[in-house]
Amino acid sequence: MRIAFLFPGQASQYVGMGKDLADRFAEIRDLYRLADEIMGASLSRICFEGPEDELRQTMYTQPAIFLHSIAVARLLGVRPTSAAGHSLGEYSALVSAGALSFEDGLRLVKKRGELMQESGSRSPGTMAAVIGAEASLVEEACREASATGVVQAANFNSPGQIVISGSLTGVERALEILKSRGVRIVKKLPVSGAFHSPLMQYAQDEMASVLDSTPIRDASFPVYTNVTAEPVQDAATIRTMLFRQITSPVLWEQSMRNMIREGMERFIEVGPGNVLQGLLKRIDPNAPCETAGTAEEIERVRATLSLDTEDRR
Numbered sequence: 001m002r003i004a005f006l007f008p009g010q011a012s013q014y015v016g017m018g019k020d021l022a023d024r025f026a027e028i029r030d031l032y033r034l035a036d037e038i039m040g041a042s043l044s045r046i047c048f049e050g051p052e053d054e055l056r057q058t059m060y061t062q063p064a065i066f067l068h069s070i071a072v073a074r075l076l077g078v079r080p081t082s083a084a085g086h087s088l089g090e091y092s093a094l095v096s097a098g099a100l101s102f103e104d105g106l107r108l109v110k111k112r113g114e115l116m117q118e119s120g121s122r123s124p125g126t127m128a129a130v131i132g133a134e135a136s137l138v139e140e141a142c143r144e145a146s147a148t149g150v151v152q153a154a155n156f157n158s159p160g161q162i163v164i165s166g167s168l169t170g171v172e173r174a175l176e177i178l179k180s181r182g183v184r185i186v187k188k189l190p191v192s193g194a195f196h197s198p199l200m201q202y203a204q205d206e207m208a209s210v211l212d213s214t215p216i217r218d219a220s221f222p223v224y225t226n227v228t229a230e231p232v233q234d235a236a237t238i239r240t241m242l243f244r245q246i247t248s249p250v251l252w253e254q255s256m257r258n259m260i261r262e263g264m265e266r267f268i269e270v271g272p273g274n275v276l277q278g279l280l281k282r283i284d285p286n287a288p289c290e291t292a293g294t295a296e297e298i299e300r301v302r303a304t305l306s307l308d309t310e311d312r313r
Contacts, residue, residue, distance in 0.1 A: 001265050001266055002081040002082075002263050002264050002265045002266070003078065003080045003081055003264070003265070003266045003267075003268065003305075004080055004081060004082050004083060004084070004259050004264040004266070004267045004268070005073065005080040005082075005083040005084075005093065005096060005267075005268055005270045006083070006084055006085070006086075006089070006267055006268065006269045006270065006276045006280070006289070007069045007083065007084070007085035007086070007089030007090070007092035007093045007096070007269075007270050007271055007276075008065060008069065008085075008086055008089050008269060008271045008272060008273055008275055008276055009065065009085065009086035009087035009088040009089045009250075010058070010061050010062060010065065010087060010088055010191075010195075011189075011275065012065055012271065012272045012273035012275050013055055013056070013061050013064055013065055013272060013273075014055075014272060014273070015047075015048075015049065015050035015051070015052050015055055016047075016048060016049075016050075017047050017048075017064065017065075017068050017272045017293075018032070018044075018047050018048065018064075018067065018068045018071055018272075019047070019048040020294055020295045020296075021068075021071050021072070021075065021294075021295055021298075022044065022048070022071075024295050025075065025295075027074065028071045028074070028075070031067070031070070031071055031074070031102075032044040032047075032067065032071075034102075034103070035063070035067050035106055038103060038106050038107060038110070039063060039106070039110060041060075043060065043063055043064060043067065046060050046064065047064045047067070047068065056190075057117065057192070058113045058114075058116050058117040058120070058192050058193070059110070059113040059114045059117050060113070061113065062088045062109050062110075062112060062113035062116075063106060063109050063110050063113060065088060065089070065092075065271060065272060066088065066091055066092050066095075066105065066106060066109045067106065068271050068272050068293070069085075069089065069092040069270055069271030069272075070092060070095055070096070070102055070105070072270050072271055072292050072293060072298060073092070073095075073096045073270050075298050075302075076268070076270065076292060076298060076301060076302060076305075077302070078302075078305055079220075079221070080096070080221065080268075081221060081222075081264065082221055082222045082223070082224065082231060082259060082262070082264060083096055083097060083221065083222075083223050083224070084223065084224040084225075084252075084255050084256075084259065085223075085226075086226070086250060086252055086275075086276060087155075087195070087196070087226060087245070087250050088109065088112070089271070090223070090225065090226055090241075090242070090245060091105050091108060091109050091112075091242075092105070092270070092271065093223045094216075094219065094223055094238060094242075096270070097219035097220050097221050097223050097233075098217060098219060098220045099216055099217050099218065099219040099220075099223070099233075099235065099238055100214070100215075100216060100217075101215070104214050104215060107214070108210065108211070108214060108242075111206075111207065111210050112203070112207060112246070115202070115203035115206050115207060116192075116193055116195060116200060116203045116246070117192055117193065118202065118203070119193055119199065119200045119201070119202045119203040120191075120192045120193025120194070120199075121193075122202055123167075123193075123194070123199040123200075123201075123202065124167075124168065124193075124194075124199075125150070125165065125166055125167050125168065125170075125171070125193055125194025125197065125199045126165075126166075126167075126168055126171050126188055126189070126191065126194060127154060127163055127164065127165045127171070127188070127189045127191050127194060127195060128163065128164050128165075128171050128174075128175055128186055128187060128188045128189060129161065129162075129163050129185075129186070129187045129189060130161075130162045130163070130164060130175075130178060130183060130185075130186050131160060131161055131183075131184075131185035131186070131187075132160045132183060132184060132185055133160065133162065133178060133183045134160075135153070135156060135162060137178070137181065137183070138153050138162045138164065138174075138178065139153055141174045141177040141178045141181070142164060142166075142170075142174050144173075144174075144177055145170050145171075145173035145174035145176075145177055146166075146170060148169050148170055148173040149166060149167035149168070149169035149170030149171075149173065150166040150167045150170045150194070150197060150198055150199055151164055151165070151166030151167065151170030151171050151173070151174045151197070152164065152165060152166060152197055152198070152249065153165075153249055154194075154195060154196035154197055154249055154250065155196065155249065155250045155252060156249060156250065156251055156252060156253050156254065157250075157252050157253060157279050158252070158253050158279040158280075158282040158283050159253065159282055159283065160282070161279070161282065163189070165194040165195055165196055165197035165199075166194050166197050166198075166199065167194065167199065171188070171194075175188075196245075196246070196247065196248060196249055196250055197247060198247055200246050200247050201247060203246050204243065204244075204246040204247050207242075207243060207246060208243055211239055211242055211243055212239075216235045216238055216239050217235055218233050218234060218235050219232070219233040219235075219238065220233075221233070223238070224255040224258060224259060225238075225241040225245070225255075226241070226245050226248070226249075226250040226251060226252070226255070227241050227244045227245055227248045227251070228241070228251070229251040229254035229255040229257075229258055230258065231258075231262075252279065253279075253283055256279070256280055256283045256284070256287070257283065257284070260284055260287055264287075265288075266288055266289075266290075267280055267287060267288065267289035267290075268289070268290055268291075268292050268301060269289060269290070269291045269292065269293070270292055270293075271292075271293055272293045273291070273293060274291045274293075276289070277289045277290070277291050290304075
C-alpha cells in the first residue's frame with residue numbers, strides 16, 4: 001500500500017500534547033529529555049503542563065509540534081512511500097525521510113521559531129482566514145490592497161480556505177475588498193507575525209547561514225515541498241526549499257492533489273490534532289486519512305497497518 005505521512009504545522013498544539021506517549025514509552029521519555037537539553041529549556045514541561053500562553057509562543061510552539069510529530073513517527077514504525085508537512089511540518093517530514101537528524105531538525109526549528117517571533121516584533125503583521133472565495137479573487141484583492149500595505153496569500157489550504165498574511169493595514173484593506181465582493185467569512189487569526197509573507201524577510205535572511213551550516217542528506221523517499229508542491233529528494237534542493245519557505249506561500253492543496261495523482265492510497269496525519277485530515281477531506285473526500293497523535297490512535301493505526309500487510313501476503 002502506498003502510504004503518505006502528513007505532518008502538521010503551527011496551530012495544532014494543545015496543552016498536554018505528547019504526555020501519554022512519554023508516560024507509556026521509555027524511548028519517548030528519552031526523546032523528550034534530549035529535546036529539553038537541546039532547547040536549554042523544559043520543552044517537555046511546556047508541552048505537558050503549559051500554560052497555554054507559553055505554549056502558543058512561536059519559539060516554543062514550533063519545537064513542541066515538531067517533537068510530538070517525530071515521537072509519533074517513531075512509534076508508528078512504518079516507512080511511508082512519501083510525506084509532506086504543512087509549513088513547520090516540512091521539517092518533521094524531512095527528519096522522517098532521513099534528510100535531517102532529529103537533533104539538527106530540532107535546532108533548526110528552534111532557530112526558525114525564534115527568528116519568526118523576532119520578525120513579528122521587528123515588522124508587525126497579522127494573518128486572516130478567507131473562507132468560501134476562489135483563489136483568483138483572493139489574489140486579486142491582495143494585489144489591490146498592496147497599495148496600502150504588504151499582503152499576500154500565504155496558505156492555499158483547501159478549496160475555499162485560503163489564509164492571507166501581511167501588514168495590519170494591508171490585511172485589513174484586503175479583507176474590506178473581499179467583503180465588498182461578496183465574501184462572507186473572513187477571520188483574523190491570533191498569530192504573532194505575518195508568516196509566509198515578505199515581513200518574514202529578517203527570519204529568512206538569518207536562517208540562510210544556519211541552513212548552510214546544517215548537514216542535509218538526500219531524502220530516502222519523496223517529500224512534497226510547500227514552495228512548489230512537488231516531490232524532492234536531493235539535499236541541495238531541500239536546503240533551497242527550506243530557505244524559500246519562510247516568505248513563500250504554502251501550496252498545500254496542490255501538494256495533496258499531486259500526492260493523490262501519484263497514487264497515494266492512505267494518508268496518516270502524524271502529530272497533534274486533525275487539521276490536515278480536515279483539509280484533505282475538503283480537497284478530496286475519497287482520499288482516506290486517519291490521525292495518529294495519541295497513544296490510542298497510534299495503536300489503532302499500527303493494528304490496521306498490520307492487518308493490511310497480512311491481507312497483501
